[in-house]
Amino acid sequence: xxxxxxxxxxxxxxxxxxxxxxxxxxxxxxxxxxxxxxxxxxxxxxxxxxxxxxxxxxxxxxxxxxxxxxxxxxxxxxxxxxxxxxxxxxxxxxxxxxxxxxxxxxxxxxxxxxxxxxxxxxxxxxxxxxxxxxxxxxxxxxxxxxxxxxxxxxxxxxxxxxxxxxxx
Amino acid sequence: xxxxxxxxxxxxxxxxxxxxxxxxxxxxxxxxxxxxxxxxxxxxxxxxxxxxxxxxxxxxxxxxxxxxxxxxxxxxxxxxxxxxxxxxxxxxxxxxxxxxxxxxxxxxxxxxxxxxxxxxxxxxxxxxxxxxxxxxxxxxxxxxxxxxxxxxxxxxxxxxxxxxxxxxxxxxxxxxxxxxxxxxxxxxxxxxxxxxxxxxxxxxxxxxxxxxxxxxxxxxxxxxxxxxxxxxxxxxxxxxxxxxxxxxxxxxxxxxxxxxxxxxxxxxxxxxxxxxxxxxxxxxxxxxxxxxxxxxxxxxxxxxxxxxxxxxxxxxxxxxxxxxxxxxxxxxxxxxxxxxxxxxxxxxxxxxxxxxxxxxxxxxxxxxxxxxxxxxxxxxxxxxxxxxxxxxxxxxxxxxxxxxxxxxxxxxxxxxxxxxxxxxxxxxxxxxxxxxxxxxxxxxxxxxxxxxxxxxxxxxxxxxxxxxxxxxxxxxxxxxxxxxxxxxxxxxxxxxxxxxxxxxxxxxxxxxxxxxxxxxxxxxxxxxxxxxxxxxxxxxxxxxxxxxxxxxxxxxxxxxxxxxxxxxxxxxxxxxxxxxxxxxxxxxxxxxxxxxxxxxxxxxxxxxxxxxxxxxxxxxxxxxxxx
Numbered sequence: 001x002x003x004x005x006x007x008x009x010x011x012x013x014x015x016x017x018x019x020x021x022x023x024x025x026x027x028x029x030x031x032x033x034x035x036x037x038x039x040x041x042x043x044x045x046x047x048x049x050x051x052x053x054x055x056x057x058x059x060x061x062x063x064x065x066x067x068x069x070x071x072x073x074x075x076x077x078x079x080x081x082x083x084x085x086x087x088x089x090x091x092x093x094x095x096x097x098x099x100x101x102x103x104x105x106x107x108x109x110x111x112x113x114x115x116x117x118x119x120x121x122x123x124x125x126x127x128x129x130x131x132x133x134x135x136x137x138x139x140x141x142x143x144x145x146x147x148x149x150x151x152x153x154x155x156x157x158x159x160x161x162x163x164x165x166x167x168x
Numbered sequence: 169x170x171x172x173x174x175x176x177x178x179x180x181x182x183x184x185x186x187x188x189x190x191x192x193x194x195x196x197x198x199x200x201x202x203x204x205x206x207x208x209x210x211x212x213x214x215x216x217x218x219x220x221x222x223x224x225x226x227x228x229x230x231x232x233x234x235x236x237x238x239x240x241x242x243x244x245x246x247x248x249x250x251x252x253x254x255x256x257x258x259x260x261x262x263x264x265x266x267x268x269x270x271x272x273x274x275x276x277x278x279x280x281x282x283x284x285x286x287x288x289x290x291x292x293x294x295x296x297x298x299x300x301x302x303x304x305x306x307x308x309x310x311x312x313x314x315x316x317x318x319x320x321x322x323x324x325x326x327x328x329x330x331x332x333x334x335x336x337x338x339x340x341x342x343x344x345x346x347x348x349x350x351x352x353x354x355x356x357x358x359x360x361x362x363x364x365x366x367x368x369x370x371x372x373x374x375x376x377x378x379x380x381x382x383x384x385x386x387x388x389x390x391x392x393x394x395x396x397x398x399x400x401x402x403x404x405x406x407x408x409x410x411x412x413x414x415x416x417x418x419x420x421x422x423x424x425x426x427x428x429x430x431x432x433x434x435x436x437x438x439x440x441x442x443x444x445x446x447x448x449x450x451x452x453x454x455x456x457x458x459x460x461x462x463x464x465x466x467x468x469x470x471x472x473x474x475x476x477x478x479x480x481x482x483x484x485x486x487x488x489x490x491x492x493x494x495x496x497x498x499x500x501x502x503x504x505x506x507x508x509x510x511x512x513x514x515x516x517x518x519x520x521x522x523x524x525x526x527x528x529x530x531x532x533x534x535x536x537x538x539x540x541x542x543x544x545x546x547x548x549x550x551x552x553x554x555x556x557x558x559x560x561x562x563x564x565x566x567x568x569x570x571x572x573x574x575x576x577x578x579x580x581x582x583x584x585x586x587x588x589x590x591x592x593x594x595x596x597x598x599x600x601x602x603x604x605x606x607x608x609x610x611x612x613x614x615x616x617x618x619x620x621x622x623x624x625x626x627x628x629x630x631x632x633x634x635x636x637x638x639x640x641x642x643x644x645x646x647x648x649x650x651x652x653x654x655x656x657x658x659x660x661x662x663x664x665x666x667x668x669x670x671x672x673x674x675x676x677x678x679x680x681x682x683x684x685x686x687x688x689x690x691x692x693x694x695x696x697x698x699x700x701x702x703x704x705x706x707x708x709x710x711x712x713x714x715x716x717x718x719x720x721x722x723x724x725x726x727x728x729x730x731x732x733x734x735x736x737x738x739x740x741x742x743x744x745x746x747x748x749x750x751x752x753x754x755x756x757x758x759x760x761x762x763x764x765x766x767x768x769x770x771x772x773x774x775x776x777x778x779x780x781x782x783x784x785x786x787x788x789x790x791x792x793x794x795x
Contacts, residue, residue: 020172035497039263049177077497084500097502100260109264111497 018138022130023051024058026123032065033072033122034115038106072118073111080114197221200230211472212247214238215287229256229269238287239280241468246283251276261508268508272516277529279522320694323436330435331699334428335706338421345414349717352410355403362730368393369737376745383742390739397735404728408721415717422714425706429699436695467661470575470611501540509537525554538568558583572613579607579620586624595638596645599628609657616664618657624672625650648675 027048031041048058069076084093096102106112201221208216219234232253239247252275258268357365372390377383501507513534520527531547538544544567551560559582566575584603607620627650631642651672657664 037265046178046181049181050174051177052172052174073497074495077495080497081500090502093500094502097504100506103508104260104263106264106499108500108502109497110500111495114497 018131018134019127020051020053021057021134022127024048024053024055025061025130026127027053028058028061029065029123029126030116030119031062032069033076033119034112035106035109038109038112039104040112040116069115073115076114076118077111078114079117080110080112083113083117084108084110193223196223197230200232204232204235208237209289212237212240213289214240214243214247215289227256228259229254231255236281236283236287238283240287243286243288244283246281246287247279249278249281250274264508266508266510266512268512268514269516270514272513272518274516274518277518277520279520320691320698323695324698327432327436329428329699329702330431331425331428331702331706334421334425335702338418338425338706341417341421345410345417349407349410349414349720352403352407353720355400356407356724356727357400357403357731362727362734365393365397365731365734369734373737373739376749377742380742383739383745387739390737394735397731400731401728401735404724404731408724408728411717411721411724415714415721418714418717422707425703429696429703432699433692433695437692466577466609470661499540503542507540507542509535509540511536512541522554524556525551527551527554538566538573539570542569544569556585556587557581560584575609575611577607577609579605579609581605595632596641597630597632598624599630601625601627607655611661614661616657616659616661618655618664620655622653622655623650624653627651648672651675 027044031044034041048055083089093108096107197220201218204218204221205216215236215238217234217236218232221230221232223230232250232255234251235253236249237247239245254271254273254275255269256271258270261268368389372386372393377386514532516529516531516534518529518531520529528550529547530550532545533541533543534545534547535541544565547562547564547566549560549562549564551557554560559580561578561580563578564576567573582604584605586598586601586603589598589601601624603625604623605620606622607618609616609618611617627648629642629645629648631638631645651670653668653670653672656667656669659665
């Protein structure tokens, strides 16, 4: 866990494109807000591995967003339930239900559908916001932080050595 | 673009996926094995053991080798055992954690096989000894040792008799009414008192008043007497009422007492099966044990299956109670020809080996969520060409799509050749018979409603019992060629009420009737005599005394009349008496004067006549002398 955090810090401080880290956060959000063992999450995992995003950031974000999901799940399930019962959409769901492929996606599971809708809607804002915050961190916070005495102390610590060994 | 793609990541993903699949492949078999053993043991309440489970890729599925399910009631016996069960799984639903078995084939399914080790679960072993003791006690209690007819004395001693109750009521009624009548009579004037009243009245009302004071004194006494007469009349009326009530109450009680021996005899006749209704339980006696055994087996299996049938109903009921979406979400199902419930066994074909031959069992749509599937579970058991049965079919429909669920079993057995069926009564056996059976069982809301009709033809009975009853039963059964048995069960599934009826009863009645007629008559005569004795012991001393009340009623009427008559006597008015006496005196004097006057007139007239007559005589004599 400590090494993963070090890797995240390294990523944040390195020359990795902010978009790669922000995309990791966005994908992690989808995995965290929907039940883990679903076909769409397998696809997200595949994307996470194939796309050059920061995996440490991805897994840490999955853990962080899963904690958030504990609060969001009831609302997500209710949203999914209402979407599946929506008269305007019922015909669509019924048609999709006749197909094994669509049924395999668990679209008719209230938490899967609700969580997926919320996470997809939130993915773009999370991506943009993350990117902005990473840029702010690198250009302002990191420079300011390095000048602090506490930063000097931290740099002498075991954690910093670990971070350095990973960074090199 | 190249900057965004990480090909090494693809390789890592594939490697990780393959590792996971391989891990699952090696672990799945043992996991399924442990799952079947654990889940099965809980369900069967006895050991469920599996030799091994292997997975197959094409077709996708698993094979269970060597499954045994111990009988929780007979630990050294397997309820069922199979050599091999091959299940074909559908891949797509597996991704959603849904186990849908398209086909299940079972080889060499056997029932009731012997075990080498006990099938009792460890937690149950402690309780087993106690259960065995209880079962032994129940068996002893249910033995047919009490079939011999008891004696009249035993019956009368054992039964709560109406005669005794009516006798006690009669005695109590007599005693309490007698007290009430005696109390009432104590206030009624007796003959002596009435005579005294008569004398007093006579003394008061006869003779003339000596003076006005004499009149007043008599008047006062007469008024006092009349006041007493009034009280006496009230006392007599009260006594008459008490007597009437006593007579009515005692008559009713006596009537009930006289009817009681007849009622007792009727009741005893029905209870001790001495008359036509007596053999009504004979079929229950003969076939009850067997029917009970079958019913027990059926209920045993139903109880095992029931929790899983009701699970979906309970879930849907919970959904209805709390319509909120669960926080973990749920699958929402839409109409489809191919729904995916959590567990579904689409089709199972089993061949079961039994002592009578092979049974072909097919099952469709066994599921944990019948509501999602939209079809009921069906199990069809067919046995054709069995050793003793020409054709047998059992059609079971477990319909839990709606609440309440309804489970139906239809049974048909054609040409069942029964041999040496031990009837468990007095050594009697159904040596041979050709039986046709039709049955229908419906279970809904925990209530059982079952009916079964069996036609026994070409029947031959044998009896080796040496008791009188066994001999009589054997002779009676020998005359029976064919009979029907109707079994019914209704009520709660856990404690249904069973009833067995049969025209065998009528036939046995006829046969038994002739054989037992004398004995019945003898026993009934003894019973009647004993009851008559009892009746007399109650009625003997008191019965005649009822006449006393009738007599008493007449006496009271006479006394009431007498008192009324005496009360009607009045004292003459003083002034009136004096006027009457003066008038009488005047009339008397007038009469005397008139009589005197009349007498004088009569005397004068007589004298005149005499003188006239003398003158005539004289004239006559003169005239004679002249001639």
